[in-house]
Amino acid sequence: MAEVGRAALILALGVAVYGIGASLYGARTGRSDIVASGRRAAYALALLSVVAFVILEAAFLRSDLTFAVVAGHSSTTTPTFYQATAVWSSQEGSLLLWLTLLSLWSALVLFLTRRQLRDVAPYATAVLLGLGAFFAGLLIFLESPFDVLASPPTEGAGLNPLLRSPSMMTHPPMLYSGYTLFAIPFAFAVGALVVRRVDAEWIRATRRFALAAWLFLGIGVLLGARWSYAELGWGGYWAWDPVENASLMPWLIGTAFIHSIMIQEKRGMLKVWNASLILATGVLCLLGTFLVRSGILDSIHAFGASTLGGPFLVLIGAMTLGSVALVVSRRDTLRSEHRLDALLSRESIFLLNNLVLVALCFVVFWGTFFPLIAEAVTGQRAALGPPWFDRYAVPLTLLLVLLSGVGPLIAWRRATAANARRSFAIPAAVAVLAAVALAAAGAGSALLALGMFVAGAFVAGTVFQELWRGTVARRAMTGEAPHLAVVRLIGRNRRRYGGYLVHLGMAVLFVGVAASSSFQDATDVRLSPGQQAEVGDYTVRYTEPTARLVATREAGLEFIELGARLDVWRDGEALGAMNPTRGYYPSQDLAGLGAIGRFFEGESVSEIALDAGTQRDLWLAVQPDIGALEPVIQEGDAVFAQAAGGLSPQFEAVALAQTLRGLVDRYASQAPPAQFRLLTSPMVTWIWVGALVVFAGGLICLWPAPDAARRRATAGLAVRVARDLGRVRART
Amino acid sequence: MDPSRKRKIRLGAALSVAVLLAAALVYTSFSASSETRTPSELDTARAGVSYQLTGKVVEDSVERTEQGLDFEVRDREGAAAVPVSYQGVVPDPFREGREVIVTVQRQGGGFVGERDTLITKCPSKFTTDEQPS
Numbered sequence: 101m102a103e104v105g106r107a108a109l110i111l112a113l114g115v116a117v118y119g120i121g122a123s124l125y126g127a128r129t130g131r132s133d134i135v136a137s138g139r140r141a142a143y144a145l146a147l148l149s150v151v152a153f154v155i156l157e158a159a160f161l162r163s164d165l166t167f168a169v170v171a172g173h174s175s176t177t178t179p180t181f182y183q184a185t186a187v188w189s190s191q192e193g194s195l196l197l198w199l200t201l202l203s204l205w206s207a208l209v210l211f212l213t214r215r216q217l218r219d220v221a222p223y224a225t226a227v228l229l230g231l232g233a234f235f236a237g238l239l240i241f242l243e244s245p246f247d248v249l250a251s252p253p254t255e256g257a258g259l260n261p262l263l264r265s266p267s268m269m270t271h272p273p274m275l276y277s278g279y280t281l282f283a284i285p286f287a288f289a290v291g292a293l294v295v296r297r298v299d300a301e302w303i304r305a306t307r308r309f310a311l312a313a314w315l316f317l318g319i320g321v322l323l324g325a326r327w328s329y330a331e332l333g334w335g336g337y338w339a340w341d342p343v344e345n346a347s348l349m350p351w352l353i354g355t356a357f358i359h360s361i362m363i364q365e366k367r368g369m370l371k372v373w374n375a376s377l378i379l380a381t382g383v384l385c386l387l388g389t390f391l392v393r394s395g396i397l398d399s400i401h402a403f404g405a406s407t408l409g410g411p412f413l414v415l416i417g418a419m420t421l422g423s424v425a426l427v428v429s430r431r432d433t434l435r436s437e438h439r440l441d442a443l444l445s446r447e448s449i450f451l452l453n454n455l456v457l458v459a460l461c462f463v464v465f466w467g468t469f470f471p472l473i474a475e476a477v478t479g480q481r482a483a484l485g486p487p488w489f490d491r492y493a494v495p496l497t498l499l500l501v502l503l504s505g506v507g508p509l510i511a512w513r514r515a516t517a518a519n520a521r522r523s524f525a526i527p528a529a530v531a532v533l534a535a536v537a538l539a540a541a542g543a544g545s546a547l548l549a550l551g552m553f554v555a556g557a558f559v560a561g562t563v564f565q566e567l568w569r570g571t572v573a574r575r576a577m578t579g580e581a582p583h584l585a586v587v588r589l590i591g592r593n594r595r596r597y598g599g600y601l602v603h604l605g606m607a608v609l610f611v612g613v614a615a616s617s618s619f620q621d622a623t624d625v626r627l628s629p630g631q632q633a634e635v636g637d638y639t640v641r642y643t644e645p646t647a648r649l650v651a652t653r654e655a656g657l658e659f660i661e662l663g664a665r666l667d668v669w670r671d672g673e674a675l676g677a678m679n680p681t682r683g684y685y686p687s688q689d690l691a692g693l694g695a696i697g698r699f700f701e702g703e704s705v706s707e708i709a710l711d712a713g714t715q716r717d718l719w720l721a722v723q724p725d726i727g728a729l730e731p732v733i734q735e736g737d738a739v740f741a742q743a744a745g746g747l748s749p750q751f752e753a754v755a756l757a758q759t760l761r762g763l764v765d766r767y768a769s770q771a772p773p774a775q776f777r778l779l780t781s782p783m784v785t786w787i788w789v790g791a792l793v794v795f796a797g798g799l800i801c802l803w804p805a806p807d808a809a810r811r812r813a814t815a816g817l818a819v820r821v822a823r824d825l826g827r828v829r830a831r832t
Numbered sequence: 833m834d835p836s837r838k839r840k841i842r843l844g845a846a847l848s849v850a851v852l853l854a855a856a857l858v859y860t861s862f863s864a865s866s867e868t869r870t871p872s873e874l875d876t877a878r879a880g881v882s883y884q885l886t887g888k889v890v891e892d893s894v895e896r897t898e899q900g901l902d903f904e905v906r907d908r909e910g911a912a913a914v915p916v917s918y919q920g921v922v923p924d925p926f927r928e929g930r931e932v933i934v935t936v937q938r939q940g941g942g943f944v945g946e947r948d949t950l951i952t953k954c955p956s957k958f959t960t961d962e963q964p965s
Contacts, residue, residue: 262924334921334948341951439839463857470861471868481868483884485935485949488864492857624920626898705924723922725896775896777921 102167102246105155109240112148112199115141116233120226127222135222139210142225145232146200146207153187153200156245160187165252169193169245175256177656185269186259191393191408192245194272198389199235201273202280205309206232209284213305220302223291231283234415242407261659261685261703265331271323275347278317279385282354284309286382289375293426296433298375300365308802310358310378315798317351322791333706333721335622335779337787338613340489345468346388349461353381356457359450359507366512368437369447372427373454375434379423384461386416391468442514449507456500463492498551501610504603505559508596509566527561552614559607563600570597594800601797609790615783616717628773636780638718639669645724645771646679647764649757659683660699660760662724662767664774666709678709680722680776694737695756696763700726716782723775729767736763866935871905872912879938882946885916891928905932918945925952 119141126134159167160183163176173193174186187193206228213221239245263269285306292302324344325337338344357377363370394409427434440447466473467484474482509523534557535550543550567586570593574585590597621636632641646663663681667674687693687702711718736759740752747755866882877883885905890913893904900919906912908931916936926932934950936943 331924333924339951459853462854466857466861470865474862474865478862482862482865483868484861484865488861491860701927703925703927727896 101155101159101164102248105152105246106240106244108148108152108155109236109244109246112145112152112203113233113236113240115144115148116229116236119145119229120233123222123225123229127219127226132218135218135225136214138222138225138229139214142203142210142229142232143207145229145236146203149196149200149203149232149236152239152245153196156193156196157184157187160184163256165254165256166248167245168247168249171249171253171256173257173259175258177658178256178259179264181266182259182264182269186263188272188276189259189263189269190245192239192243194276195235195239195243195393196245197273198276198280199232199239201276202228202235202283203232205280205284206287209288209306209309216305217288217291217297217301219295220288220291220297223294224287227287227290228283231287234411238408238411242411255688257688258685261683261705262331264705265327267323268327268331271320271327274316274320274323275388276320278313278315278320278347278354279350279388281309281313281316282350282378282381282385284313285357285378286385289378289382290422290426293375293430296430298371298430298434300361300368303361303364303374307358307361310354310361311798311802314351314354314358315795315802317347317354318798319791319795321347321351322788326788329719329784330708330710331706333708333723333777335708335719335721335777335781337784340464340467340486342468343392345464346391349464349468350381350384350388352457352461352464353377353384356454357381360454363447363450367447369439370451371434371436372431375427375430376423377454379419379427383416383419383423386412386419390416444510444515444520446507446510446512446515449503449510453500453503453507456496456503460493460496460500463489463496494548497610498548498555501552501555501559501607504606505555505562508600508603509562524562526565527558530561531555531558533557546614546618549614549618552610556607556611559603563604566600567597590800594803594805598797598800598802601800602794603797605790605793605795605797607790608793609787612783612786612788612790616781616787620779620781623778624775625778626773626775629771633776633778635718635778636716637670638675638778638780640678640720640776640778641667641669642774642776643667643677645768645774646681647768649760649764650683657686657757657760659685660764661707662726662764663707664722664724664776666720666776668711668718675711678711678718678720680709680720681707682722682724683707694733695740696733696736696759699760700729700733712785714783714785716780717784719779719781721777723777724767725772725774726767728770728772729763732763732766870907870912871914872907872910874914874936874938874943877938877943882935882937884933885914885936885943886931886933887913888931889926889928894928903928905934915942916945917942918950920945920948920950922950923952926950927952 119138121138122134122141123138126132126136126138156167156169158164159170160174161180163170163174163178163183165171169190169192173190174183178186188197206225210221210225210228217224285303288302288306292298321344324347328339329335329337357374360370360374360377364374390409390412394412440451442448467489470484471481474480505527506524511519531554535554538544538550538553543553567589570589571582571585574580574589575582578585578588580588623633623635625633627633627642629642629644632639634640643665646661646665648661650658650661661681661683663679666678666680667676668678669675683705684699685702685704687698693701706721706723709720740756740759743752743755866884868884868886869877871885871887874883874885887905887907890904890906893902893913893915895902897917900917901922902915902917904913904915916934917939918934930952932950932952935946937946
């Protein structure tokens with residue numbers, strides 16, 4: 101099947117190159133049949149990349165170890181869910197996922213716009229197929245997922261245990277969906293600029309794709325943060341690592357874009373700005389993939405040389421230069437149809453929101469690339485830590501949250517004092533009350549956090565006020581029950597109220613971030629059974645060690661789990677027991693490792709104990725001290741080494757299982773001290789709740805509105821029925 | 833005032849503010865950064881200055897102590913190594929032979945890692961070379 105997969109990729113490259121040629125030739129000569137042929141090439145690309153992806157996925161699911169990529173990233177003992185998702189844990193698989201998603205979205209948008217934007221679409225098709233050809237080329241010439249092994253191993257390496265988390269396995273498809281969906285408005289912006297058709301039609305045609313891109317990319321970033329919090333054993337969710345930053349940058353500029361296009365749709369302004377934003381977003385999406393895959397920066401993700409750096413750099417350079425050339429050469433056609441009427445208007449606030457987002461992106465960009473910049477300027481590599489990022493990101497985010505409350509309510513063109521009073525009196529009062537209450541409760545010790553709480557209260561005030569007013573107005577018109585009125589109000593104005601919900605969710609999320617980062621208590625402590633430690637209001641006592649062998653579905657040993665049972669009290673009240681553990685997975689590298697020792701030379705992964713609550717999370721991780729076991733491990737290794745070859749495989753397996761059983765029993769009975777990390781973080785749960793609200797709001801924005809024509813007809817019918825009813829009533 | 837002149841003044845003021853902020857950002861980035869050094873480049877390290885040390889954890893060098901963790905870091909290519917005493921969070925992927933970054937300061941003959949600054953290579957980048965089957 102590997103040959104079929106490789107052939108599908110070669111054909112994919114072929115149809116992509118043909119499609120680029122056909123689209124450009126058709127556009128230049130005005131031949132609609134050739135343009136349609138180019139579009140069909142995009143459909144064929146989608147089909148062929150899906151075929152390649154399905155072949156690779158099937159190889160993972162049936163553990164076909166003749167595929168080098170399967171042998172390197174999966175195994176027969178890997179659980180089925182992780183076999184299915186291990187595809188994108190490899191470089192080759194993740195690039196194939198990129199191509200598959202890109203070609204699917206491309207086919208979808210080109211199908212939906214087949215009767216629209218006839219002049220713009222061929223160029224957009226060429227750009228999308230160009231990106232497809234680039235990734236198909238990488239997969240054929242540099243990172244083939246279909247390389248086969250001449251002598252396949254009897255067992256694969258398995259999916260890295262650290263990646264065995266549902267949130268980490270869904271994180272890459274979400275990020276890549278975001279990246280590839282942003283390619284759609286990018287391509288149409290290029291097409292619109294090429295043919296100098298820069299009205300809002302290309303924006304309307306691709307707005308949903310931009311919104312979906314923003315939503316998926318945001319979910320991807322959040323899933324990465326959740327994985328970091330729950331799996332990595334350090335208790336944080338954001339570290340300003342270059343790879344985190346790589347996904348954040350296009351999200352920030354994409355956020356600016358989906359706000360500023362409203363100004364272009366409504367008032368024909370900011371055309372240069374919008375074109376520049378989406379072109380920058382497209383480039384940043386490629387830059388994000390480049391940062392993760394090229395190894396250009398020293399980071400936890402980006403060590404090691406890669407063959408992909410050069411091609412990515414050439415593509416990003418071409419996209420950047422092409423984008424700048426297009427915007428500069430089309431600046432005369434990109435003139436605004438109107439000017440800003442007043443500094444206090446919705447347009448101005450949206451522009452300010454855009455400037456803050458771009459500034460935030462610049463901060464992240466500068467900090468991420470600083471090692472390279474410093475080396476170029478001073479000849480010495482240097483790096484910036486999280487405090488530097490926080491210094492700029494925190495106040496800018498605070499301003500952003502505040503603006504998300506002001507922007508949707510302030511009047512278009514020019515706000516008056518009466519408008520401001522009507523819109524902001526209640527939210528401002530809510531914010532002042534929140535400030536007073538929080539200061540009285542002692543939150544004044546962290547001023548920026550207090551600022552975020554107040555800004556959050558202000559945003560919540562604006563959203564609930566608007567919902568209330570809208571519902572009251574609707575009920576006055578229709579007489580509907582309150583719950584029905586709210587649902588229908590949102591259903592009839594999805595963009596508006598979906599947007600409000602997104603703003604509310606972001607405010608909740610950042611309140612969670614501010615509280616958990618400013619008021620966290622952390623203790624690193626070494627305890628023996630019977631000893632206890634304090635963290636925040638909690639008392640944690642190490643009662644006893646836990647140890648067990650964890651079997652795979654085939655009853656083979658998957659990993660050894662050592663942990664601790666901890667009794668927890670809060671303010672003297674017993675809360676029960678918690679059980680953080682650490683899993684020790686055997687190394688697959690058998691050279692030089694003993695039969696027992698290899699279990700402690702492979703990956704070891706924390707399984708934290710988490711008591712999550714709306715007020716605070718108690719987060720516990722353990723690092724068992726296996727030093728006391730080392731003499732036993734060495735002795736066991738020596739015995740098995742001496743007996744090598746003299747035992748039947750079945751007897752050796754039984755002896756190994758019994759020895760490991762003895763080892764874990766010894767750990768439990770010896771009860772050695774262990775290292776603990778104890779954290780209490782207030783309101784972390786609200787980060788995830790806020791993210792869900794953002795997700796719900798985004799879905800509401802995305803959900804297609806009822807057909808406008810049908811709505812007009814229904815409204816017409818309602819009027820007629822009302823009139824008839826009126827007549828009937830008048831007669832009676 | 834002439835509207836176009838007013839617009840130009842506004843634009844000039846906005847650009848000046850942007851340039852000033854960017855200059856502040858650039859200036860603070862150079863003053864707040866720590867130099868990135870490999871073990872062999874640390875022989876000229878000054879006491880009281882933080883460096884970001886990058887390299888590989890030396891085999892058989894990791895020792896858990898009452899206070900935390902002692903280990904040696906060597907050049908990625910080469911044998912030059914420095915001892916590091918570290919307290920704080922140890923990431924799950926930390927292992928002998930694996931690449932790490934840790935912020936350190938010279939203290940006596942060795943280096944002391946700053947609390948919670950130890951990071952290791954991300955699992956998504958582990959290659960099959962490290963896990964041959």
